[in-house]
Amino acid sequence: EPEVTQTPSHQVTQMGQEVILRCVPISNHLYFYWYRQILGQKVEFLVSFYNNEISEKSEIFDDQFSVERPDGSNFTLKIRSTKLEDSAMYFCASSTSQSYNEQFFGPGTRLTVL
Amino acid sequence: QKEVEQNSGPLSVPEGAIASLNCTYSDRGSQSFFWYRQYSGKSPELIMFIYSNGDKEDGRFTAQLNKASQYVSLLIRDSQPSDSATYLCAVRRGSTLGRLYFGRGTQLTVWP
16 A cells, blocks of 8 residues: 655754654655644644645744655655754655545654754 | 544454444544544444435445434454454545544453
8 A cells, every 4th residue: 555655764863953854755745744743742734745836834834944855756845953842753644636525644743852 | 622532442342242342533524434444453343434414334334424424334243353453534535635544443342
């Protein structure tokens, strides 16, 4: 069964450093998402991406964040200058459409900012 | 007002019982509703989705939606210890494209 994959599974970085989190969505999916979950808190939407551009972003997704689809398979989330409060699990998800179709989540990347 | 609210639990039921999980949402224009299961330290796993008022059954799981009351629930019949997890309710609002709003989840424990 096809699945979303993410790398790395765990990333440790120093405050102020840049990190890139990588995702490979399910191959026939067209819509891609990033969510995050701070430990003990709810899953929060960051951004959605379609046709090589952002279609929606939340108030969390400020200028420190960017997304890119550098090739036909990868989907990346970059945090330019990490803060302590960026420590969280970051989940990539994909779906065949934005309207009614379900989103399938990858296993996540645990980001720890020291 | 919170977008999506769930009882945090924990909800504890014996093996074989019915577990009932509830969720309310604030945006009356919400269009689609999802239940995810999340084991500790893992990612959300989709269990069911529902768009229309009424019940939708899939195996041991039944989702119920009442848009007038802005209420969605998940029933798990014949609960098993392997069902022990946190259950997340997620809602897609009519005014957004694909963004899901999640509740904080209800922790379910099924004891043998």
